[in-house]
Amino acid sequence: MKTMIRIYTVLVYVFLYLPIAVMILFSFNSINSTGVFGGFSLRWYRELFRDSETLNALKNSIIMAVLSSLIATVVGTAAAVGIDKMRSRWLKSVTLTVTNIPMVNPEIVTGVSMMLLFVFASRLVRISGVLGFWTLLIAHVTFNLPYVILSVLPKLRQIDPHLQEAAQDLGCPPLKSFFLAVFPTIVPGVLTGAIMAFTLSLDDFVISYFTNGPEFQTLPIRIFSMTKKRVTPDIYSLSTMLFAAILLLLIIINVLQAQSEKQQSKKKYY
Numbered sequence: 695m696k697t698m699i700r701i702y703t704v705l706v707y708v709f710l711y712l713p714i715a716v717m718i719l720f721s722f723n724s725i726n727s728t729g730v731f732g733g734f735s736l737r738w739y740r741e742l743f744r745d746s747e748t749l750n751a752l753k754n755s756i757i758m759a760v761l762s763s764l765i766a767t768v769v770g771t772a773a774a775v776g777i778d779k780m781r782s783r784w785l786k787s788v789t790l791t792v793t794n795i796p797m798v799n800p801e802i803v804t805g806v807s808m809m810l811l812f813v814f815a816s817r818l819v820r821i822s823g824v825l826g827f828w829t830l831l832i833a834h835v836t837f838n839l840p841y842v843i844l845s846v847l848p849k850l851r852q853i854d855p856h857l858q859e860a861a862q863d864l865g866c867p868p869l870k871s872f873f874l875a876v877f878p879t880i881v882p883g884v885l886t887g888a889i890m891a892f893t894l895s896l897d898d899f900v901i902s903y904f905t906n907g908p909e910f911q912t913l914p915i916r917i918f919s920m921t922k923k924r925v926t927p928d929i930y931s932l933s934t935m936l937f938a939a940i941l942l943l944l945i946i947i948n949v950l951q952a953q954s955e956k957q958q959s960k961k962k963y964y
Contacts, residue, residue, distance in 0.1 A: 714937060721930035728927070742928040751916035752932065755896055758827075758912060762834035763891035769835070770842025770891075771884055775872070777843070778850040797840045805904035808833050812905065826907030833905040834898065838891035845887030849880040885947055893940060 720728065724735035742748065777793075780786040796804060809825070812832075816824035853876060861871035877884075899914035906915060917929060 717930050718934045718937070720927060721934040723927055723930075726927060738927040738931045741926070742931045745928060748913070748916060748928070748932065751911050751913045754910055755913040758830060758834060759892045759895040762831055762838055762895045763888050765831075766835045766838035766842050766891045767884060767888040770839045770887060771846050771880075773839070774843045774846035774850060775876075778847060793840050793843055795840075796837050797844075801837075801898075801900035802904075804837060805833070805901040808836070808901065809904040823907065825905060827910045829905045829907070830902060830910060830912075833901050834895045837898070837901060838894055841890045841894065842884075842887035845890065846880055846883040849883035850876075853879050889943065889947060896936070 720731065721738060722734045722736070723731055724737055725732035773793075777786060777789055780789065808829075812824050812829045816822070857875050858868075858871050861875040866874060897914065898912075899918060902912050902915060903918070906912065913932075917925065920926070920929065
């Protein structure tokens with residue numbers, strides 16, 4: 695039985711990571727082929743940095759991911775605190791259900807509905823060409839919020855409910871007591887939510903496709919436009935660099951969380 699479980703686990707990891715390994719390998723391909731490896735070369739990395747349209751789309755995606763993740767993290771953390779403090783179980787349950795709808799709702803439904811909302815609102819105020827940077831930012835913040843809330847809520851539930859009250863009894867104002875007594879404890883959840891929001895925003899295509907304008911093109915939309923002809927190997931190089939950056943970020947966050955947990959356990963011990 696244990697052997698079967700190990701084989702199954704290995705097969706799952708192979709299925710998940712073998713395509714990424716192949717992509718990384720062919721990003722160093724010396725020839726323009728997706729089926730034949732002609733030897734190691736940095737040719738497509740050099741071609742990538744000469745492709746101004748792709749680099750501009752990458753810049754737009756990073757700007758959108760950073761802004762939307764920051765806004766979603768601030769708003770989502772505040773929302774999680776508010777939900778955690780709700781006394782009515784029925785109201786809390788309804789709020790969490792409504793919060794989870796963007797996660798379980800098909801992306802195409804969310805994208806089309808938001809596009810119709812933006813177009814309808816623009817006609818009410820008689821503005822043309824409303825789809826663009828701001829509509830895309832609103833859409834990204836909207837689908838990122840549930841992930842931040844669900845990352846922060848478990849950390850809030852682990853905190854002693856009287857911790858903030860004790861800080862206020864000692865003369866600390868409510869807002870300051872939150873940042874001094876509560877926020878340091880929920881930082882791992884906040885960071886996890888921020889990273890999830892960043893990666894989801896960087897990766898999103900469906901919702902971006904419907905809420906995006908012609909003047910602000912993100913990387914997924916740029917790659918989709920290339921698939922109508924042929925995806926060149928420099929996109930493999932770009933994907934490899936993005937994968938390495940996200941992997942490094944996750945390693946740093948996990949190390950910081952592990953150090954934070956060790957420090958907290960030492961404080962409890964002493």
